[in-house]
Amino acid sequence: MAKNKEQVSTVRRAKHSGILTVLFSIISILWISPMLVVLLNSFKRKAYIFRYPFGFSANSITDGWDKFMQGAKQIFCGTLNYTNGLKATKFWGCFGNSLFITVCSVAVIILCCSMCAWYIVRVHTKFTRFMYVMCLFSMIVPFQMVMFTLSKFANMLHLSNPVGIIIVYLGFGAGLAVFMFTGFVKGISLEIEEAAMIDGCNPIQTFFLIVFPILKPTTVTVAILQAMWIWNDYLLPSLVLNVNKYKTIPIAVQYLKQSHGQIDWGAMMAVLVLAITPIVIFYIACQKYIIEGVLAGAVKG
Amino acid sequence: MSEYSLAPFIKKRKGRIMEKAIKRYFPLFVMPTLIAFAIGFIVPFVYGIFLSFCKFTTVVDWSWVGLQNYARIFVVNGKLDTSFLHSIWYTALFTVTSVLIINVVAFAIGMALTKGIKGTNLFRTAFFLPNLIGGIVLSYIWLMIFNAVLQNFSKTIVYSQWYAFWGLIIVVCWQQIGYMMIIYIAGIQNIPGDLIEAAKIDGANAWQMLRNVTLPMLMPTITICSFLTLTNGFKLFDQNLALTGGNPGKMSQLLALNIYDTMYGTTGWQGVGQAKAVIFFILVAIIAVAQNKLTTSKEVES
Structure with missing residues (x-):
């Protein structure tokens, strides 16, 4: 990577670097401006959101500063939308559900699928080959194909709660995870594991002490890909979960529209800001891993 | 000379012994994923294909109708x-x-x-x-x-x-x-x-x-x-x-x-x-x- 960057800077430095920087600064700000507009509007009274969607005040700044400030006071309402939005969606409960489901599902997927993938690679039987092919196959099946039967079965098996849905996510996420882990395990040489076995490790010890630490890069990739999918997933939880009792954030946002018929745009803006903020924080904190994970996932998928 | 020709054989045997040892742990290593995979994918998929040939409102009250569902996608009450x-x-x-x-x-x-x-x-x-x-x-x-x-x-x-x-x-x-x-x-x-x-x-x-x-x-x-x-x-x-x-x-x-x-x-x-x-x-x-x-x-x- 470092070498590549050096090449880029020496071989391909553009002639108009300064102009390009300015140009891309403007494009970048425009690119994320929809989020900034939502942030701005989340503080406005809902009656004024569509009357002055992009402005700061009801009066133009050319009318003088006092009038401008007066107009601003007229359309902004502080954190009123946030209070309404939090109440209407019971946001913190949804946030908790989303966090619990995402973290637990990702942990379970990583643990179970890495173990399964190691077994599939190391044990050569017809069954393991069949399982591998099924995992590949499951990746191309669209969710609409199984949504009706899956949600009804989940209901019958009492999986319609945040704990039960983890099993559903393990099942539906297993394809990609097993595929990526097997790809990596195939590249690990047998000798290390043999040495561990000869030293008296049983397969459980061999896996957790030797293999699992080696898998770390793939583990990060799988964790990022699955977390992005599960956190943002709408259709699966809305069908599987008992939505009257448990909502995730995407479900809460969607139901803000349906339950009232019309949309309370004030509350909607506030909830959107609350929904985006954790993602932005997470992204800034783990940017390197996210981009690497996405890249590895795209090339293999 | 004899050592050379034996090496791959020994290695293969060692691999097999290891395979046997791992195989005994099937319930721990594969079962959880397999069960979830069956619930989350295999059974709904197979049953979904089956149900596409049935009339139903839940998964248990089905009755076989053959290709009628596929026909109803394109033709309803004799109209396209x-x-x-x-x-x-x-x-x-x-x-x-x-x-x-x-x-x-x-x-x-x-x-x-x-x-x-x-x-x-x-x-x-x-x-x-x-x-x-x-x-x-x-x-x-x-x-x-x-x-x-x-x-x-x-x-x-x-x-x-x-x-x-x-x-x-x-x-x-x-x-x-x-x-x-x-x-x-x-x-x-x-x-x-x-x-x-x-x-x-x-x-x-x-x-x-x-x-x-x-x-x-x-x-x-x-x-x-x-x-x-x-x-x-x-x-x-x-x-x-x-x-x-x-x-x-x-x-x-x-x-x-x-x-x-x-x-x-x-x-x-x-x-x-x-x-x-x-x-x-x-x-x-x-x-x-x-x-x-x-x-x-x-x-x-x-």
Whole structure:
């Protein structure tokens, strides 16, 4: 990577670097401006959101500063939308559900699928080959194909709660995870594991002490890909979960529209800001891993 | 001499002993994934295919009707029903348009951001950000902006199917351009520097470089990105549901939403919805197989 960057800077430095920087600064700000507009509007009274969607005040700044400030006071309402939005969606409960489901599902997927993938690679039987092919196959099946039967079965098996849905996510996420882990395990040489076995490790010890630490890069990739999918997933939880009792954030946002018929745009803006903020924080904190994970996932998928 | 010929044999034996040891732990290593996989995928999939030949409202009250569901997709009460065909055609047009725009723009930005201009990392971060926001949240951001702009012309995003169409295009472009840009940047950085230098020494201009060096070297990346955007476009659901809801009058329903609407929108139509889902699955599978064929044949060439 470092070498590549050096090449880029020496071989391909553009002639108009300064102009390009300015140009891309403007494009970048425009690119994320929809989020900034939502942030701005989340503080406005809902009656004024569509009357002055992009402005700061009801009066133009050319009318003088006092009038401008007066107009601003007229359309902004502080954190009123946030209070309404939090109440209407019971946001913190949804946030908790989303966090619990995402973290637990990702942990379970990583643990179970890495173990399964190691077994599939190391044990050569017809069954393991069949399982591998099924995992590949499951990746191309669209969710609409199984949504009706899956949600009804989940209901019958009492999986319609945040704990039960983890099993559903393990099942539906297993394809990609097993595929990526097997790809990596195939590249690990047998000798290390043999040495561990000869030293008296049983397969459980061999896996957790030797293999699992080696898998770390793939583990990060799988964790990022699955977390992005599960956190943002709408259709699966809305069908599987008992939505009257448990909502995730995407479900809460969607139901803000349906339950009232019309949309309370004030509350909607506030909830959107609350929904985006954790993602932005997470992204800034783990940017390197996210981009690497996405890249590895795209090339293999 | 004898040692040499024995070594692989011993190694194979050792491997087998290890295999035997691991095999005993089948219940621990494979069972949890297998059971979840059966509940989450295998059983619903097989049963889903079976149900597409049945009339049912839940999974237990089925009665066999043969191909009637498949017939009802296209013909209702002796009249031709074009809604499914419309959504196939609408989806195909949407997918092709989005694939073209996303890939061209992502490639252009990727090229610009590998020129070593200042602030490259910051720009990359900004462009990628929308990709992490889910389809539902994303669509409501844009729904507000579209309707805020369109109210000046006394229209909304569901004024006609073409307003909805371009609205959806803008939303998916905003979401996916950053993602594809990341893949293109990695691909461009992998082109050997001496290749570009050689072309420069030979006096190639920018256009010739692009046509004869960059694009051919990027073919694997272009294939990956095209198919990613292709399947994403075909399977699009969340954005469609949140932004247009299929309005006006189901005219902006993409395939996935059309299936969902058939299944849950009207009672008694679950079988037809399931039959549509099977057709949808076959279409997606064809794309996936084509992708596999194309990428493997490309690998052989290089």
